[in-house]
Amino acid sequence: MNFFKSHFKYNKYQKSGIFVLIGIIVSLQLIVYFVNFSPNKISSNLSAKELKAFTLQMDSLQKVKLNSKKIYPFNPNYISDFKGYQLGLSIKEIDKLLAFRKQGKFVNSTKEFQNITGVSDSLLKTISPYFKFPNWVIKKRNSSKLKIVNSKNIEIKDINTATVSDFKKVNGIGEKLSERIVKYRNKLQGFTFNKQLYEVWYLDKEVADKVLRRFQVKKLPIISKIDVNNSTAGELAKNVYINYNLAKKIISYRDEVAEIQSIEELKKIDGFPLDKFNLIALYLDAN
Template structure:
């Protein structure tokens, strides 16, 4: 009787080749490195993702850098740029005699500002371009301007103020009264806070007067001052002072003067003025 486990020659050859194929595939699996192909696929995906990110970045709006002529820096602008009051004063005295700075180095020589501050702000300086006169053209005779020698705003009298167009008896007296209440002007722009004094008249005053002798002001620590002491400031009424102290009691301490703007009813348009009289300690 023929056994069920006997195979023909062709069947044995087929089984042999099948086993041989299985062994070959196992050897390929164990000895051939397929990681390189996988890495190529990963690298391609990463490159595609980077291209998409670059395309999104290109769509972002470019921030416009605002430049300015440093010859016309105001006290408030100088304060924001990190200049001290003495450095701003040097620039204003230099300008008061009709002179201008034309380079960043000249700006440093006049103001004596530190290198670190200068390097931070000089990139936004914009000086006027003076084009040289072409050869063969006639030079125009220009009448030289007479430089106005400014005087101290903190020593000007009522009569001197009344000599300015737009200022009568009432406004002159009001300016002197406001100056007395402040203890003296710290910056010329405080003239804009005088009730009834129009901006165009303020500009006329600023053309002739600047703050040269600043009063000695003891700035109040916003984290320790009482409501009564705060209300001694011209810009802070007693009702607002109580809100400031109440807010401080609720949050603990102030981290910056700018936190005052979070208080309901705070005059945000006066923050730069009030900042002159307060400190955070």
């Protein structure tokens, strides 16, 4: 018992020192608890102007760093973490690129690289001259530019006045296909929308695209409409977009409501093809 007492007996000065030490420890704990030392708090005090200046300064330093090293042309799709660090990309920018590549997608232009990674204009200007894309990408890009230039020089004619001979001038269209386009146009009483060309039987999308580069709807056709309140199922079924089963449903609905006040009412019919409503409505009227 005397042994423990000897270790806990302090004089006046020693007791004061212990209280001071305890006070310092408590104060430090309170400071750590209440004061936020995170970098976000510190950076929030910077103005937008100061932050921009700091970014430009960092880009300049990265440019100096790059100029001091020999850089060889490379495909930006295969930038590793280390390569990205050497080029001056941030971890966040590198991660964005890697995440994009994990989806099986490829960067095919300098602009697309910036959109995906979010690199600054100054850094992009420094590293983009070293980008080396595959030859097929370059050829495709040049081909697209050539198509745009050529399309500007072609005079677009009205598809509703074009003849069989006119359609035959399009690469990929022969006599029979030209006649089929004209026949379908007559059945529609004229094309109202360019997209109706894709409905022509046995006309490939690529060939239809070529046609629309030279022929488009310039003047809307005058369509003779059918009175939905005074027509038979057979007459309605003559519409390109209405089969006989749908025609009977329309007649049945008309009998239920006595008279169809508006074509919009057809949307209430069970099984009505809403995606074709605008096309069907071109040929119907409710007098």
